[in-house]
Amino acid sequence: MTYPSFVVGIAGGTGAGKTTVSRLITQRVADSVTRIPLDNYYRDLSHLDVEERAEVNYDHPEAFEWDLLCEHLEALLSGNSVEMPQYDFEIHNRKDETVTVEPTDVIVVEGILALYDEEINGMLDLRLYVETDADVRILRRIERDVVDRGRDLEGVIDQYLSTVKPMHEQFIEPSKKHADLIIPEGANRMAINLLEEKLQNEVDGEGTRTWEREDFEREIGGQLR
């Protein structure tokens, strides 16, 4: 195994296709990949009852335990295993059990705000933003929340208008500026093929030709952000 691991961040609005992209680009190298859904790092809200938890704004950065995610990423990058929390959307809280995650060649952090936190961004080698129109995303979300997450239509629409949409505009969409690549429509075939190949190269230890920062700045005649 090669350390430090190659870390990919995949952000984008709810229903954009993040999980699908993550699944597809890691298929060929599945045994060498750790997938870290940001949802697992929603704060523990056991001190609230379920009705109170249902009212929480889950699209605000404050909803996530960033320190724990940083700690776990650092541990994995140092070659140590971590106990990753698991999330239950039906009860709006972490499950009691955790899952042991071992360090691997490639780590994929995926979630609405995967490109939001400065410290996390600093640990990512490749930052992806999946961009899909809001109308497509809300239609996907209605279907998913009702079928898989035990929600009713009225609640999904209320939540979308009160928190999901405004937080998307305030925090998620602006995080796109941190992306190296923007993937239109989620599972875009050419993007998936290229990214799959990139990860395969990372796992095979072949890497791909990469520019050193100074050479690149000289070539473009300007400073990189």
Ligand SMILES: Nc1ncnc2c1ncn2[C@@H]1O[C@H](COP(=O)(O)OP(=O)(O)O)[C@@H](O)[C@H]1O
């Ligand atoms: N390019 C695409 N075309 C059609 N449907 C897609 C595409 N990408 C994702 N989907 C579908 O959209 C839904 C939401 O995708 P998902 O990857 O779970 O989104 P996210 O993780 O961003 O919430 C899933 O049912 C998935 O199969």
Ligand SMILES: Nc1ccn([C@@H]2O[C@H](COP(=O)(O)O)[C@@H](O)[C@H]2O)c(=O)n1
């Ligand atoms: N208890 C919760 C926690 C989160 N959500 C919503 O999940 C969305 C993020 O997941 P995606 O797979 O859609 O990226 C986010 O928009 C939260 O509103 C929830 O509904 N309930």
